[in-house]
Amino acid sequence: MATPRAYWKGSLKLSLVTCPVALYPASTSVEKTRFHMINAETGNRLKQQMVDKETGDVVKKDQKARGYEISKGKFIEIEKDELDAVQIESTHTIEIDSFVPADEIEKRYLNHPYYIVPDGKAGVDAFAVIRDAMKDKDRVALARIVLTNREHVIAIEPFGKGLLGTTLRYPYELRDADDYFDGIKNPKISKDMIELASHILDSKAAHFDPSKFKDDYETALKALVKRKAAGKPLKIAEPEEKSDNVISLMDALKQSLKGGKGSKADAAAPRRAQPARRGRAAKAQRAPARRRKAS
Template sequence: MAPRAYWKGSLKLSLVSCPVVLYPASTSAEKTRFHMINRETGNRLKQQMVDAETGDVVEGDQKGRGYELSKGKYVEVEKEELEAVQIESNHTIDIDSFVPRDEIDKRYLDNPYYIAPDGKAAVDAFAVIRDAMKDEERVALARIVLTNREHVMTIEPLGKGLLGTTLRYPYELRDEEDYFDGIKTPKITKDMIELAGHILHTKAAHFDPSKFRDEYEDALKALVRRKASGKPIKVTEREEKPDNVINLMDALKASLKGKSAAKRRAHAPAQRRTPTRRTPRKAHRSAARHRKAG
């Protein structure tokens, strides 16, 4: 069964346009989730909206939207007033410009979407736009209305289709200086940097998401399976964290030696077993020499 489109409209590049559909490129459906239940009955719990001051349950027709002007003081905004400022969707992805891919700050990247042609009649125009973009080292910047809000979206070729990624607005990003200004600039020796560089080289690899493993998700699934089958759950105590006071140079050197040390430890059991295997042979040779001498 084909997935249901999240959005339908047109992709427009100047006077060229074609019908397209959007599908969310990510999903959290496979993640393990829990519901709140009544421990006595096993029934699922239902949440209710409660007045923060009176404690009374608020019914649906009493609910409204309010913007907090100051602590505990709200201005109520009616549904009709909100609808008046909402952007009317024209169901068109308007490409405004093309920018170099490496100029896009990754912090602005938000949600990814797959963009595909909507119907056979759209394939030709879609392919023209897609293939033209393949020849450029640039990414399209477009505007799209999703859930009554306008978003800026990057668009770039991905296989036979296009990848669209909504972008955050500048006001949604926090200023890095608020977090980095307090970081001091210590004196680091050249030897330390070179050792760290060697460690980086030993861990060089290629980006392969298939190797990503969500160990926490695996543990949750195993926990649920054991509980459902009636098996006991053993709760292990957390290990105490070691002190953070370390000698940086010693830690760098130990990191470099870690791989070779691990190999030595892997072979150590075989070496310890060697004398045990040789002992009978020595005893046999000694007895043979004794008989020959006799």
């Protein structure tokens, strides 16, 4: 496998210890099925154009600029050299500011993961010292890094022979949970219900295994594209009928526990609904017989 191109190169700095490192994105969307906009009449791909909102004129590349909206419809232009003037020191350096316990980092702050590796042989020793020291202390380093002209806080932790860096969101990027959770009521739930739910949780206990993650929609998309490209007829699946039966929470818990690891449908629909479906099927079979008898 060819070595991918580094997303970022610079130095990892811990006090006076510095080593050259490279960052590589730990995630990718290359394998995802993507569609392009095309002209339905010609089959040709479409391209987007920037258009002046007021005049409707197409704007050429050399006419484009960055602007900040200071009031409704009023912008001030920010020049490239003005942006360059506010570049910060961490542009080419990941400077570690502190070390924190891993369990203190809230999951909602986690953003994009990157693999951090030594860049060349010169800094391998320093890299290993920083990595192994973190292993011994079981701590996560918090540092600053500039990616795509923005400064990010990045959490760095040992990961195999390398380091895993995960950019963190700033507090202003997160919505206040109270705005969403304050309206949730606190109903009185019986102890029996909690115990039943706990038993269901125990019956589905497992270990985290991402190899079992299945993207059913992506699989269906690939199958759709393959059949379409081969000129084969498409199979349109009929939507599943949803049961209109109302079931109490206690009954749902009991049936879920009885079903163990059964299908979702078994847990959601009560048993008494099945005879009704058989009744409809029998009625449908009798109808042609009545018509034949009448004729």
